[in-house]
Amino acid sequence: MxxxxxxxxxxxxxxxxxxxxxxxxxxxxxxxxxxxxxxxxxxxxxxxxxxxxxxxxxxxxxxxxxxxxxxxxxxxxxxxxxxxxxxxxxxxxxxxxxxxxxxxxxxxxxxxxxxxxxxxxxxxxxxxxxxxxxxxxxxxxxxxxxxxxxxxxxxxxxxxxxxxxxxxxxxxxxxxxxxxxxxxxxxxxxxxxxxxxxxxxxxxxxxxxxxxxxxxxxxxxxxxxxxxxxxxxxxxxxxxxxxDFGPDRLFTAAEFDPRDVDTGGNAPFDDIVTWVGATLPEFWSEVFPAAFGADFEPPTVEGFQSSAPGCEGLEDRDLGYCPDDSTVYVDEADLATPAYDEIGDFALTTAISLPYSLAVRDQAGLSIDDGAATRSAVCLTGWYEAQWFNRAFDEYAQISPGDIDEAVQFLLTYGVDDRVFPNLDASGFELVGAFRTGFLEGGDACELQR
Structure with missing residues (x-):
């Protein structure tokens, strides 16, 4: 970005x-x-x-x-x-x-x-x-x-x-x-x-x-x-x-802005955390009432270092949402930092958005621990990241070429890991398909029916 x-x-x-x-x-x-x-x-x-x-x-x-x-x-x-x-x-x-x-x-x-x-x-x-x-x-x-x-x-x-x-x-x-x-x-x-x-x-x-x-x-x-x-x-x-391959087809490929050449479009780690921490509640506070007829209460986002928090279901996890304290937990040492270093800044954006999307489902009275929840969270992440692509958050930052690619890489590298999605019933190919659906079609296609 x-x-x-x-x-x-x-x-x-x-x-x-x-x-x-x-x-x-x-x-x-x-x-x-x-x-x-x-x-x-x-x-x-x-x-x-x-x-x-x-x-x-x-x-x-x-x-x-x-x-x-x-x-x-x-x-x-x-x-x-x-x-x-x-x-x-x-x-x-x-x-x-x-x-x-x-x-x-x-x-x-x-x-x-x-x-x-x-x-x-x-x-x-x-x-x-x-x-x-x-x-x-x-x-x-x-x-x-x-x-x-x-x-x-x-x-x-x-x-x-x-x-x-x-x-x-x-x-x-x-x-x-x-x-x-x-x-x-x-x-x-x-x-x-x-x-x-x-x-x-x-x-x-x-x-x-x-x-x-x-x-x-x-x-x-x-x-x-x-x-x-x-x-x-x-x-x-x-x-x-x-x-579907006419002249109006959407492509995410783009040339670098001169400001992006030296960094490869990657913003500092702390900036990404700040921007994602601001845009996720902003986005969901806007769309949640229209979808579910209630106000959205943003969950807390908290990092930890290798040792998972004391929340049932998050043992031995690098990423997850705890409904007991309405908190999204991200392992900075074993997930967030390696993903950022190895893939790029939008891998970190994706890592935070996935459990945040489970928090959205929890507030909507939907499941958060089955295959439908996993696919939906990935799809909702695609919807959220489409807002970055469509420049809805320009007051914070602008998306860079390759950022959406980094989301796909994260899903294929980390999304299929039990420490991210335990007992996953979807392949990496299916996760990427769910992300693509949300990115191109929006939240209505993300299994949000009660």
Whole structure:
């Protein structure tokens, strides 16, 4: 905040890992002759890419006519695999990984995966895919393929000619396909539900640099922008991906104010505590009476050092709300300070807002210790932080690029920890979805019914 006054280079994608998704049977490898890839090897990573591309082709053969009203046409010039660490020039035609009229050298794919609209083909560096799969989870490879396949579909129904819009729409289309896989519809790849947490963690690697120009033709979007788009496709399918990516779509990516460059947009720890301590009661005192017909009594916010307060249910906790004394407790030593140092100032904002939202639910006569309460608190935190994004608190400070990304990072890093939400019945992916819902739709979508 400011005091008031990968994709991989050209285009790649995201990750996944956990229990196999339901389906008609175990995934079956596709034979090389049934789905040719130029320059392909007999390695496991190429086989995995072939399996994913085959299922993508099957998915779009049905989905494209249904959602875009035209016959699906397979990629005209197919697929190319390159090992950037040992390029075999003899494995490719004279046009390399391009086509007649647009030849491309195989070494141009190094460290990347992309769709070439001039030739209607997908090329990828299998050395990169191997690295990503090893370091960030096996399902990153299919999502990379799904993102690029999304671009191929845009090549048919039309690009927007705006980088961030096209890239996040491709993320959405990848999410729609991933949901289809999770539902057990695919024949050649499978998805374990817990792998979705790794998928969206992978988006952190693939976002644009914080503070970069969102209007650049190569812009891909902030962490929140990309995760939100993927989640939208996963939850809603292809329809929202087709309909909700017009020029008026909200993006949180923004350039740094000159004042933010040196600090990365992070305000001092004590300032954040002061601002959050002022804006949370201000916000809830305004909206609570309209929602519940009663005045809001702000809870106390109190920090502690490692030893949890003597409140039933907060033993061995780093964060929580105590209804007995109407106090939000935050462990400064083991949670607040590390989150601030490792992630940023809006991680601290999120840490305080989560139990504060439970205090709101308590005053409204709603549960505070079940799955609905957890999801609602995360959703309400998204609603509160949207007020920062919409500059409702400019008298205190202004939000900086990357702040909303930090909220997502906090949920994935700390929100799934028992010391924050014990007996959690939601995955990190679901927590991020709840946050996104509150941020974009407001409190009415945050399970506040008595």
């Amino acid at each position: 400011t005091v008031a006054g990968l994709l991989v280079a050209g285009c790649a994608a995201e990750v996944v890992v956990g229990q196999a998704s339901p389906g008609p049977g175990e995934p079956v490898d596709v034979a090389p002759e049934d789905f040719p890839i130029t320059g392909v090897s007999d390695t496991g990573i190429d086989q995995f890419a072939r399996n994913a591309l085959t299922d993508l082709d099957t998915f779009w053969a049905d989905a494209y006519p249904e959602f875009f009203g035209d016959e699906y046409t397979p990629l005209e010039n197919g697929y190319f695999s390159v090992d950037s660490e040992a390029i075999d020039e003899g494995a490719y035609p004279e046009t390399g990984i391009g086509c007649e009229g647009s030849p491309t050298s195989p070494d141009s794919v190094a460290g990347n995966a992309f769709y070439d609209p001039a030739c209607d083909l997908i090329a990828y560096d299998r050395a990169l895919l191997e690295e990503l799969s090893t370091e960030y989870g096996r399902f990153l490879v299919p999502v990379v393929m799904a993102h690029e396949f999304g671009h191929a579909m845009q090549g048919r129904f039309g690009f927007s000619e705006r980088g961030i819009q096209d890239e996040t729409q491709a993320d959405c289309l990848a999410g729609a396909w991933t949901s289809w896989v999770a539902a057990g519809e695919s024949q050649h790849v499978s998805l374990r539900t817990p792998e979705l947490d790794d998928v969206i963690r992978g988006f952190l690697l693939l976002r644009d640099d914080v503070g970069s120009d969102p209007d650049d033709t190569q812009a891909h979007g902030s962490y929140f922008d990309r995760v939100s788009a993927f989640y939208e496709g996963f939850e809603g399918g292809v329809g929202p991906c087709r309909d």
